[in-house]
Amino acid sequence: MLSVKTPEEVCEIIKTQFAPVSDRAETISYTEAAGRVLAEDICASEYVPAFDRSTVDGFAVHAKDTFGCSDSIPAILQNTQEILMGQAAGFTLEEGYCAPIPTGGELPRGADAVQMVEYTEDYKDGTTGILKPAAPGHNVILKGDDVYPGKPVLSAGRKLTPQDIGALAAMGIVKVNVVRRLRAAILSTGDELVSPEKSPGPGQIRDVNSSLLAALMTRLGATPVLYGIIPDQEALLNRRVKEAAGECDLVLLSGGSSVGVKDAACRVIEAQGEILFHGIAMKPGKPTIFGKIGSCPVIGLPGHPVAAFFITHIFVRRLLAQLGGYPLREIPVMAHLSESVEANHGRAQYNGVFLEEKDGRMTAHPIRGKSGLITTLAGSDGYFCIPRDCEGLPAGAKVPVTLYSMDG
């Protein structure tokens, strides 16, 4: 094929040919935002904490009242009113006085340190002995120590974690702009396909790609929209693709493994839009088509589920980030191959692996299998790539493994 691209070229094409969708953001409650991608930078708009707080149970003091004290020569301070949780201190601590304060309690005006209750003694006569000096700021979080108005906290493009939700709660940011879930149309084509619920007749097989791609789209933060199994009829395919491109943000068309249909996918895309390329120099996944109808990407995925899966995880994931306007962040895990892996294809080869950690050494077990449909998919943790100029890797070689569950 004339327009076969390398994986690197495909990444470049995704970057240059597709722009973020125009209505990419939506505003949702912070309680719904975990796992969503921030569409805005988040800065604090308040001081946290909003007042000087004690970090221990103890006594609020003027630090200088405690200088030089010790077990044998305590600083003797007059007791004053107790500070209660959740209430303003509401008074000024005079020099020579101390005030009982709980962890998290507000320091009274004048106080600049807290001594832990363990280092005090109650003389039961309205005075307390401080047995250890406290420097100014000791056991105190000052107003704004954590954040202050305008301080950047979270960057646009970040996939929000549970702890980010906690940070939003702390700042009182209860509405956030996130990238809306992109709608991914999923079409499986092929006369041989039947729904997994059905028992395949002679020559038929179950449609794997619909549920595989739907689960993967959900995992990647998109909403799968299933258009079902399309028989190998070009007019019908044409109609359904048009419908899908009109209703969704991207179209994943898989299958078409019979001779006539291979070209049908191309013809359908060309009739309504344009083909960007046909074929990627990689294994699995070579017979992949990237095109667009208007601004809607249409990806012709290989019918083989393993190939469809790899292409989706490697490139469609990247496309989702591009359409959503956020960077793709990958944290590969370095692992040692448990056995040698040959590659002799003149194209980049992607291998699924199962990871095993033992005594700090991470081992990647390559997943084998000639046919490899189920055995390649089920149970794998991620993949590594053997570049096309490499003939293989020996057992023990260190490879960066991209995990399926870390994408994002």
Next chain:
Amino acid sequence: MLSVKTPEEVCEIIKTQFAPVSDRAETISYTEAAGRVLAEDICASEYVPAFDRSTVDGFAVHAKDTFGCSDSIPAILQNTQEILMGQAAGFTLEEGYCAPIPTGGELPRGADAVQMVEYTEDYKDGTTGILKPAAPGHNVILKGDDVYPGKPVLSAGRKLTPQDIGALAAMGIVKVNVVRRLRAAILSTGDELVSPEKSPGPGQIRDVNSSLLAALMTRLGATPVLYGIIPDQEALLNRRVKEAAGECDLVLLSGGSSVGVKDAACRVIEAQGEILFHGIAMKPGKPTIFGKIGSCPVIGLPGHPVAAFFITHIFVRRLLAQLGGYPLREIPVMAHLSESVEANHGRAQYNGVFLEEKDGRMTAHPIRGKSGLITTLAGSDGYFCIPRDCEGLPAGAKVPVTLYSMDG
């Protein structure tokens, strides 16, 4: 405290004190099962593929008819009927004949190999020249090559990935037994707490733990059940904890940082059940309580959100696995510290990090901050642990980082 435990002891207590919930499994559709934990081993119950299939577009042949052929001396075979996708071949291929077959098509009886169309020549007279010999099995996936009835495919305890869903679809396993979502009661206690939607008054702060823990429970596959903010009133707390323990599979009680309430959590658990231990030799998270009411675990988490988060990620996650009856799987990422980290506490120290990958080297930036509420939580990727017998780690030290998003 008398009963302070090491992190290792806590893991052991979780294992020995809590058993899987009795009604732990539920049956759901495979399309809903991604991210859920398998409660049964999955074995294939059919042959996949169910018939001998071609892996290429070409001609089904008797391999021995092609032996010795070449470009210059083709094997000339009689054409017979074309095999169509999704239909039974329905005939026997006699020796000396070949049949056009698409990728995925069913081999006719008698045929034992397929030669690619690229290595054939159509003589337009009802015969085809085969230009390259094909060994038996060439370009064919035999019935059951992938899986056969009884072959183990997925193990109980596995968190199902999108590709596992694809494997289930291929085998026609459309219902699966998964561990049901455990119900986690979340109670925040403290007179000082207000809902994040509200503007805190003097001495008040926003409740961070409810939304933080809810998001984390969801992330870990449990269903959070929010019991709201409970003021520091022991009778009320007692009532709400009783309610929660009756309605849920575990109870997460956070806060109680004022002096009186610290003991209230203990008293409430003791009144209704038993305390397993109070205090873990770690930082953050020391003032943690593990108890149970009947068979329901009740965890008293520290009020400080960072500590509550670490305890939940490290131990409650493990508890969820124990209650769900599945193993916890962790794949740490090895990374180099960007700066030295001191530890001098005589207890295990857990440090949040932000990861950065550059040219194959993974760097862990420790997250600093004295108060560290928001700045510690927001933006972190995972954590590493400095054991309690270690005084710190130098810049460049290699540490295993547990990622928040890989928990299994």
